[in-house]
Amino acid sequence: xxxxxxxxxxxxxxxxxxxxxxxxxxxxxxxxxxxxxxxxxxxxxxxxxxxxxxxxxxxxxxxxxxxxxxxxxxxxxxxxxxxxxxxxxxxxxxxxxxxxxxxxxxxxxxxxxxxxxxxxxxxxxxxxx
Amino acid sequence: xxxxxxxxxxxxxxxxxxxxxxxxxxxxxxxxxxxxxxxxxxxxxxxxxxxxxxxxxxxxxxxxxxxxxxxxxxxxxxxxxxxxxxxxxxxxxxxxxxxxxxxxxxxxxxxxxxxxxxxxxxxxxxxxxxxxxxxxxxxxxx
Numbered sequence: 001x002x003x004x005x006x007x008x009x010x011x012x013x014x015x016x017x018x019x020x021x022x023x024x025x026x027x028x029x030x031x032x033x034x035x036x037x038x039x040x041x042x043x044x045x046x047x048x049x050x051x052x053x054x055x056x057x058x059x060x061x062x063x064x065x066x067x068x069x070x071x072x073x074x075x076x077x078x079x080x081x082x083x084x085x086x087x088x089x090x091x092x093x094x095x096x097x098x099x100x101x102x103x104x105x106x107x108x109x110x111x112x113x114x115x116x117x118x119x120x121x122x123x124x125x126x127x128x129x
Numbered sequence: 130x131x132x133x134x135x136x137x138x139x140x141x142x143x144x145x146x147x148x149x150x151x152x153x154x155x156x157x158x159x160x161x162x163x164x165x166x167x168x169x170x171x172x173x174x175x176x177x178x179x180x181x182x183x184x185x186x187x188x189x190x191x192x193x194x195x196x197x198x199x200x201x202x203x204x205x206x207x208x209x210x211x212x213x214x215x216x217x218x219x220x221x222x223x224x225x226x227x228x229x230x231x232x233x234x235x236x237x238x239x240x241x242x243x244x245x246x247x248x249x250x251x252x253x254x255x256x257x258x259x260x261x262x263x264x265x266x267x268x269x270x271x
Binding site: 019020022023024026027029030031032034037094098101102105108109112116119 | 139143150181198247257261265268
């Protein structure tokens with residue numbers, strides 16, 4: 001569906017990244033009391049930029065070949081730097097995660113609204129209204 | 130598996146873990162004034178030790194939700210039992226002492242409030258995810 005991909009623009013991919021971010025924040029909140037758990041977050045701009053221009057993959061033909069451009073967390077997550085440290089090694093700060101989760105939910109709905117307007121645009125074009 | 134399933138699953142595993150923690154607190158509070166005849170038999174406070182579900186083998190064995198939380202084990206509070214001189218107590222030893230539990234009511238109340246707040250947090254996470262999911266389903270009506 002090449003036509004529809006163009007019609008929806010970047011919002012389809014953006015929605016996927018937004019969902020992933022909500023998931024990471026939910027994991028942080030779930031582990032708010034887990035010793036040694038390190039809170040993570042997604043840099044939305046970075047991940048979206050990566051999905052748009054992925055570099056051409058190089059092929060490893062021998063066992064001694066190294067992977068090129070490998071990052072520490074291939075899923076694009078980064079560890080959060082806490083404002084205060086906890087004795088048990090946990091870096092989740094519940095109130096900050098709650099605020100981020102609420103913000104991420106609002107951003108998700110924003111992307112959803114963009115997507116809805118694109119869809120209604122396509123529908124109007126198809127009906128010839 | 131859609132990502133929303135995972136959000137709800139992760140928050141669900143956290144609710145489950147917090148409920149176990151709340152249960153342990155209730156048990157500790159109920160036994161706060163339990164006495165025993167020997168130090169070994171005295172009731173000792175129990176605490177849930179949480180662990181993140183990150184390893185593949187955990188996710189295969191129990192909950193399928195990566196990033197959730199589960200109870201790794203129950204730890205026993207190492208604080209000594211309180212010795213109280215009660216010669217009239219039928220459980221008293223030869224010297225007339227009984228061994229009270231090492232439960233600290235204040236600590237348990239704090240633990241209870243922390244557990245219930247974390248529980249509520251995760252309920253809110255599920256609520257938000259559910260609302261976003263149903264809004265996404267309505268995208269076809271646009």
